[in-house]
Amino acid sequence: MLVSPVFGPEPYRGVEDLVGYLAVGGYAPLTARDRLLDRIAAVGLRGRGGAGFPAAVKLCAVRDAPGRPVVVANGEEGEPGSVKDRWLLRHRPHLILDGLRLAAAMTGAERGFVYLSDALAEQAVRHAHAERPTGLRVDVVRTHHAYVAGEETAVVRRIEGGPALPTAKPPRPFEAGVGGAPTLVANVETLARIAVMHMCSDAAVGVAGAHLVTVSGSDGCAPALAEVSAGTGLKGLADLCGHGGAEAVLLGGLFGGLHGAGWTDLRLDHDRLKAAGGALGCGALHFLHPEDCPVAVATEAAAYLAAQSARQCGVCVSGTEALAGTLTAVGRGAADDAAADRLHRWSRQLPGRGACGLLDAAARIAATLLAHFPGRVAAHRDATCPACADPPPGDGRRFTVPVP
């Protein structure tokens, strides 16, 4: 796997240790917490967990809420096509612990957690935790790996000893999280970027604007973890990673939908991708090549999401199963005349009705398949598609990328 520069001019190798981290300015005292917060706001750092919410707004909300805040480094990476968070935890644990320390200082928290599921990541974090300078009390909380386990209310629930399943909102964790305290649940990449901004204020604009992206596809090219600037064209990124012949892209892990003709004009930018009907999400990009059937890809994605439903919300259970089942029937040429209408209707009606974004992701998969590939969908009525003949695996294997 290609690992391009990650928070530095050269590709990062190995696992950072305390000596090396201190040598580059790590764990430097924070003498003016508001100055760092102002810098984060000024450069417009957005959270890297998927929603792209402004980091400074979230920090201020936690700081200003009544009660003693809690901070959480969220390293549970539910999207099967993303590896950036586990890579950071395994290779840059001090950067994350330092970012967590700074987040605690900015919000006034005296308690922190690192939340993760990956065993190697846990090992690296525990080692770094043992050798780091004393300060913020930090506990490592392990969860099971699941699509929804990193959702912020699921994080709080698991830290409190419950299952890693989302809860209804409000309240959101910034209002009432761990033990009822205002809680910052921050993605580990977000915290890592805060730590770099503190070490090197001159680089803040570039650090806030860059994204870690996981690039994969089905043509035999090795997946890549790359750090690229906001606004980078997807076509250039695809060329760089060996996917120049791609015909489509699945955006944001499974969250941003399928994009066909015109995908080469897309750029890595939350707002522009949203305007195009997609989402950057966690920054995972899966390219589809001419040999890939978009109906098969959509069906596998929907089947995986149906299998990952936490089965708490009735509308999610019935909605994801209906989407996956109907897409399977479309792929086999066995759908009735009203199937496309039903998919259209569900993709409009289902988003926002579950306690988390899983149902929205499944609905967007169906909506973008119909919008971008009407001819390929219709062709399944006239001829057998070998890629759609077998039942779709529900384990997400097509999209799963190994952590480098």
Ligand code: SF4
């Ligand atoms: S929307 Fe689905 S995955 Fe999310 S909490 Fe409800 S049942 Fe669980």
